[in-house]
Amino acid sequence: MMSFRISQNCLFSLPLPVLLAALWFFPLFLPAAKAADTFNLTGAMSTPRRGHTAVRLADARVVVAGGLNQNGTLGSAEIYDPATGASRRLIPDHAVPPAGAGSLDYQVRTFTRDGESYAAFLAHNELGTPDTAVFYGIAPLSAVAVTETLATWQAFHFGQENLIPANEAGLWGADADPDGDGQSNLLEYALHSDPLTPGMPATVPARSNGRLTLTFPRDSLRADLRLTVEAADALDQAVWTPLAISETGGVFAAVSPASPLISEAVENSLQRVTVRDIVSSASQPRRFLRLRASLLP
Numbered sequence: 001m002m003s004f005r006i007s008q009n010c011l012f013s014l015p016l017p018v019l020l021a022a023l024w025f026f027p028l029f030l031p032a033a034k035a036a037d038t039f040n041l042t043g044a045m046s047t048p049r050r051g052h053t054a055v056r057l058a059d060a061r062v063v064v065a066g067g068l069n070q071n072g073t074l075g076s077a078e079i080y081d082p083a084t085g086a087s088r089r090l091i092p093d094h095a096v097p098p099a100g101a102g103s104l105d106y107q108v109r110t111f112t113r114d115g116e117s118y119a120a121f122l123a124h125n126e127l128g129t130p131d132t133a134v135f136y137g138i139a140p141l142s143a144v145a146v147t148e149t150l151a152t153w154q155a156f157h158f159g160q161e162n163l164i165p166a167n168e169a170g171l172w173g174a175d176a177d178p179d180g181d182g183q184s185n186l187l188e189y190a191l192h193s194d195p196l197t198p199g200m201p202a203t204v205p206a207r208s209n210g211r212l213t214l215t216f217p218r219d220s221l222r223a224d225l226r227l228t229v230e231a232a233d234a235l236d237q238a239v240w241t242p243l244a245i246s247e248t249g250g251v252f253a254a255v256s257p258a259s260p261l262i263s264e265a266v267e268n269s270l271q272r273v274t275v276r277d278i279v280s281s282a283s284q285p286r287r288f289l290r291l292r293a294s295l296l297p
Contacts (some may be wrong), residue, residue: 001134009141015136018072021285023242036145036198044087044155045064045078045080045087045091045161046078046087046088047076047078047089047202048069049064049066049068049069049074049105049206050067050068050069050215051066051067051068051094052064052065052066052067052068052074053066053067053108054064055108055109055110056112056190057079057117057119057141057234058110058117058141059117059141060082060083061079061080061081061141061144061146062079062080062082063077063078063079063080063119064077064079064080065077065078065108067129077108079146079150080096080146080207081146081286084146084148084152084153084156085152085153085155085156086147086148086152086153086156086221087146087152088144088145088146088147088231092158093179099104108120110141111122114131114260116140116141117141118138118139118140118141119138119139119141119144120138125199134183145220145221146221147221147222147223147249148219148221148222149223149224150174150186150189150224152184153189153222153293157172157194157195157196158171158172158178158195172185173185174295178195178196179195179196179198179199180198180199180242181192181198181199181200182201183201186293186294186295188292189222189225189293190216190222190225190227190293191203191216191217191293192219192270199271202216202217203216203290203291204216205289207281208276209276210280210281210282211276211277211278211279212276212277212281212282212287212288212289213274213275213276213277213289213292214229214275214289215272215274216272216291217267217270217271217272217273218246218249218264218270218271218272218273219249219270220249220250220253220270221249222249223248223249224248224292224295224296225246225247225248225249225293225296226245226246226247226293226294226295226296227245227246227247227291227292227293228242228244228245228246228289228291228292228294229242229243229244229256229260229275229291229292230242230243230267230289230290230292231243231246231277231278231279231287231288231290232288232290233284233286233287233288233291233292234286234288236249236286240290240292241258242255242258243255243258243260243275243277243278243289244258244260244275246273247296248296251271252264252265252273254276258278259278260275260276260277260278261273261275261276262274262276272293275289277289
């Protein structure tokens with residue numbers, strides 16, 4: 001006979017053949033070794049904090065509110081977008097708790113009204129009257145946009161730890177082309193493409209009604225850019241003529257005295273922009289359009 005213990009004060013006996021048959025019928029499952037979790041630094045919140053409230057929204061963004069830092073209690077809230085590594089401080093807020101208030105206990109909730117998703121923020125005074133709100137705010141999630149900068153984009157794609165001077169020219173610099181597809185990081189940022197995956201340019205040339213057109217995406221949340229569509233009769237022309245311009249994520253507008261045809265249409269989370277040249281192919285057989293991206297000061 002073979003015995004094994006199943007409780008502190010109880011012995012259960014089984015014949016060895018029965019035990020082996022039971023083990024064959026009910027195989028022993030051991031948990032698979034779990035790969036070690038890793039963390040990647042993709043960006044930073046606008047305000048360092050600890051002891052805060054963090055709530056994941058339906059669209060995967062995270063609202064962070066309250067907490068402490070080296071200066072004391074925080075009365076602000078901000079939203080973080082893990083898809084870009086960018087964050088934005090939310091308004092209204094208060095730099096310090098109201099007079100006489102102690103530490104603030106934040107609550108963040110989301111709800112849907114008339115088909116629109118909203119986020120609500122409520123702060124209570126832990127040392128004052130229980131359940132008395134001292135701060136609140138409400139906003140539709142569609143209006144809570146998180147603007148992005150080249151710096152947050154670089155941290156997200158290349159890792160904050162890699163943004164060192166030695167790597168600027170070959171990896172993360174605005175003029176670098178780490179995937180070797182002929183597009184600089186600044187242009188990849190402007191056109192919403194991946195700087196580490198080679199791909200065809202997102203600018204698409206074509207002809208419409210005998211005139212050259214250029215189509216490309218525009219991200220209204222990348223507010224540190226100036227985008228300019230320019231034209232020339234030769235690639236080596238010293239001065240190109242600006243036709244249309246967009247700044248701070250705004251819609252494209254004609255550059256006087258040019259009057260190109262400009263159209264924009266929503267495409268997912270981006271705008272699809274098409275600019276048509278002012279010169280017809282009949283009058284100028286050789287014609288070129290290009291998109292120039294530059295950072296605003």
